[in-house]
Amino acid sequence: MAEQPPNDFDDFVRSRTPALLRAAYLLTGDQHLAEDLVQSALARAHRAWHRLEQVGNAEAYTRKIMYHLQVSWWRRRRIAEVLPGDLPDRGHNDDSALRITLRAALLRLPPRQRAVIVLRFFEDRTEAETADLLGITVGTVKSQSSKALAKLRTLTDLHDGSLA
DSSP states (O other): OOSOOOSSHHHHHHHHHHHHHHHHHHHHSSHHHHHHHHHHHHHHHHHTHHHHHHHTOHHHHHHHHHHHHHHHHHHSOOOOOOOOSOOOOOOOOHHHHHHHHHHHHHHTSOHHHHHHHIIIIISOOOHHHHHHHHTOOHHHHHHHHHHHHHHHHHOHHHHTTOOO
16 A cells, blocks of 8 residues: 555556455455445546545545445345355365465454454554544444454364364
């Protein structure tokens, strides 16, 4: 995030989309939802692009849009999606197995707790930044973080790397 955003929106999209997708995937837990989230955030950032070039903070603005959209999507009523079956084991290396285990653990958390964990520990945000980005209080960030970490600690299958 220390880089200055490119002057051209197309260059910005090409250069920053992979990083935005990684964050969106951790927030949503689903590749397709992550792509939708990034696409919606980029569409809104494009509408404000003339202002962003002056400020020079396009990525931060786009990420904030992404977080706000995710919170508003949580508030909508929706039918829970459950995918049947497990992913086949294809002989992943240790890093892949760890990522799969971590993803499965994050998916066991409610959306708000997952977002707090992603922002606090994967994006290294402060409690105040996390609260601001999600539109919640610092106290809520603390309580959601505490509950999420407690739940992650109770996952005994997390310790042996066999989360299903």
